[in-house]
Amino acid sequence: MLPPHLSASLSRRDLCKLSLAGALTTSVSWFDLLRAHAEQSAAQGRKPARQCILLWLGGGPSQAHSFDPKPGEHVDLIDTSVPGLQFSEYLPQLAQQMKHLVLLKTMNHGNFGHGDAVIWMQTGYKTRDGGVEHPSLGSRVAHALGQADAELPSYIVVDPSQAEGIYSIGAGHLGPRYNPLKVTTGQPIPNLQPTGDLTADDVVARAALVERMNQAFLQHNHSGVAAAHQNSLAQALKIMRTSKTRAFNLDEEPDKVQQRYGKDRMGRGCLLARRLIEAGVPFVSAHIVDGKGNGWDTHMEAPNRNKELFQNLDVCFSALLDDLHDRGLLDSTLVICMGEFGRSRNGVEHNNKMWTAVLAGGGLKTGQAIGHTGDDGKTLTEYRPIRPCDLFATVLKTLGIDHKQDYTIRGGRPVGIVDPSARLIDEVF
Amino acid sequence: MSSAPLFSRTRVSCAVALLVLMAPAPIQAEAPPALTVARRIDQLIDASLQAAKVPASPRSDDAEFQRRVSLDLTGRLPPPDRAAAFLDSTEPDKRARLIDDLLASQDFGRHWARYWAELFVKRDGEQNKRLKSDEFRAWLAEQFNQGRGWDQIVTAMLTVDDTTASGFFFQANRLSGDRPSPAKVVGAAANLFLGIQFQCAECHDHPFTDAWRRDDFWGLAAFFGRTRFAQVEVNKTRQVKITEEDPPPPDEKTKGRPMFKPPVNGVIDVPDPLDAKKISGTVAAKFLGGDAPKMSEKGPHRPQFAAWLTAPANPWFARAAVNRYWAALFARGLVNPLDDMGPDSEPTHPELLAYLAEEFRQSGHDLKHLLRAVCNSAAYQRSSRALPENRDHDGYARMRVKFLHGEVLLKSLDQVLGVEVIVPPVKDKNKEKDRTVTISNAELFDTAVYDDDPANYSYGAPQLLRLMNAEIPRRSPAVIERLLLNPGEPADHVERLFLLTLSRRPSAEEKQELVKFVQKHPDPARGYAGVLWILLTGAEFVANH
Incomplete structure (x- = not known):
């Protein structure tokens, strides 16, 4: 019947299914089942992704103009590389990349205001849930995957706006060690080089004396403060010396590559994200904004702005996926593309009940949409509402981080890395 | 439930009894009161070190002490000329004098005003990130510098009607709309002024103690049910006031807008914890572990709350302040975490906490007196330098290094x-928005x-x-x-x-x-x-x- 090496790997249950399907008499079923089985085994032995890029579409991008359009609304629909899934006409290149994407079409948290919604989607918790400042996803990943001897910080945010402070993208109860380093595309790490006539050699010579004084202070006072300070100083010196900061110099990239990403701000942000991933940074968050620094809170300008914003996103996001794929990094890098919520079907109002978030790469079962939103884009079919904690649990699992663990905070209180009620989106594994 | 002890009165009375038994030798009449208190602190701390058989590090040298006490009391470094003069001085009481000078400086009030303003703001950091605290800090600094009692300062914060200075507490605890949130106000007041984590009881009975039920939380919140912000015109400028009066009837401008209807008789609607839009019942104003007072129909009810909060009979108020200031100086509270002073908490030094709380109360909640006493103690003036025998000790054998x-x-x-x-x-409006992270x-x-x-x-x-x-x-x-x-x-x-x-x-x-x-x-x-x-x-x- 079956070759022994295959039958040995199939359970009794599988064999029952095979015989029920008339495995040897019909042309496709048993072969499909075997292939599905092989894929499932691969998924179970899946190596977790080790790095993550968050493309943050702050302001709330319109799913109706991008990943969840409906016929007869505002945009023409185009086919993607996955049969049955269609994108808006603004995303022709991403449509070809659908095989690398998972669309989560039923995102839901119910918060209307930007501020609280950002906290939901950056931390997976509602604002100060349980009286606790919850850490951002980036801080959690830096905490779990960052290496103590890394030469670059473990969590870098590219192009955040001034308003984005410690409460949404920060480290919360994990403490400031896990706060992000905020950088601007096209610029080096702030204060990386000494001001004025001070040279890097001066700094090294002086720092050697500081270290000796610190050691004496530490020895006498036996204090965590002194040890931590010496640690931070050493890390600062390491960042000044490491060649890895060359990652910030986008001009090292061939012009062809720069063109491919787009030389606008969002293109350069995505290119920087890829370079930082190559340099080993565990979590990079690129805030996707247009040349004027404006994001996705389009409101009445929706029709015009959406076209421009999504067409530009199409270029840089697809370039990023291509590039990661070509460099063999896509399976080990999870890419998330989302904002704090979506928009009403006309793209004007906020929509916190049913919008789309996108996952890519990460070794996930891509090329699928989770949930459908009916003909009107508002009707839940085939799936449950996906809450921020469900998404976070799924992302953490993708990165090999135990999503069921607790942090212990002040006073010995346990706080879940995600809300304990979180349900994995099992379909992606 | 009513029989469960709300606060371990037994512990206090034990402590008081212990104090009587351990009462020091008659105090010399001329000793300044703060030094007497300092001596008592040292008796109790030294006893605990002896019991643990841990040797204390030696007294700090003058430089160590001067920098520490300046930073602790005023948040400032000593100016270099004063630093040198202090080091060179041979006056025997120069440390006590330096403490007095620092307590008398304007920087004293400014430093502690910053400390409290930050606690208020950061309790709800995201919502308060644009809240300006300058006027409040100036007001609070003035209160501290004038030596006003902590009970009076807190009463002023909770009862006055302006939002900028003293009424900042309500601004920092507002709903996302335009009202103070009774739940946030009570949660913050309990945390900061009573040292208890009462906010858990907002949604459910307290997990760590049987003494606090959800109704107890809302019984306190009911005192703030009518509190709202009102726009008023004073000398042709618009100001925001805090009031418990009924809002004016809707006029042409406000017609159709949902109006806030203040509840009457000190009864508050309790929201459903799972759906804030639903009401799960009502609760009448009631003091924690105490009576349901007679409530007027339309307030003001805040003064009743403030009077209960700061009353000598309230077991938490003085203890919470003592613990907080102690922790700011020693980087560790007599109860930790600082807001975990509930019925089941275990102070590291129960007699010391009870003694200092009583002393603080009797001094008229005088913060300068409290700080003067603590800073004059040998415990505070100990070096941070570790001895091999005390480097891992978690008590008061040496000063903990702060940051x-x-x-x-x-x-x-x-x-x-x-x-x-x-x-x-x-x-330049025409310029492309510069997103350089400055x-x-x-x-x-x-x-x-x-x-x-x-x-x-x-x-x-x-x-x-x-x-x-x-x-x-x-x-x-x-x-x-x-x-x-x-x-x-x-x-x-x-x-x-x-x-x-x-x-x-x-x-x-x-x-x-x-x-x-x-x-x-x-x-x-x-x-x-x-x-x-x-x-x-x-x-x-x-x-x-």
């Missing part, structure tokens, strides 16, 4: 490097979260790079120029730089090494700039030890 809070560090840098004048950039020092160094542990070091590479590569080299030439106007040898200049930054004189070894370092530079100014850089970048500068 300079962001604002204190920046103020200290300003003291050393000169105050910086910040010119705001001119905005993070101000205040933002970059504001790393503390709500109610952080003062020993919790929180700077990383971004802060260090800003200091070593930007702030210090940019601002030090002016300092060195002034330094070199003084006569003297390299050793004298090095000593001046030590006094300026670390408020001490260098050891012989340090002096020798740094003079050698200066002499390696063809341009001495560059050498001294290097010394300044070394002193400001080191752990000793960011530490309060």
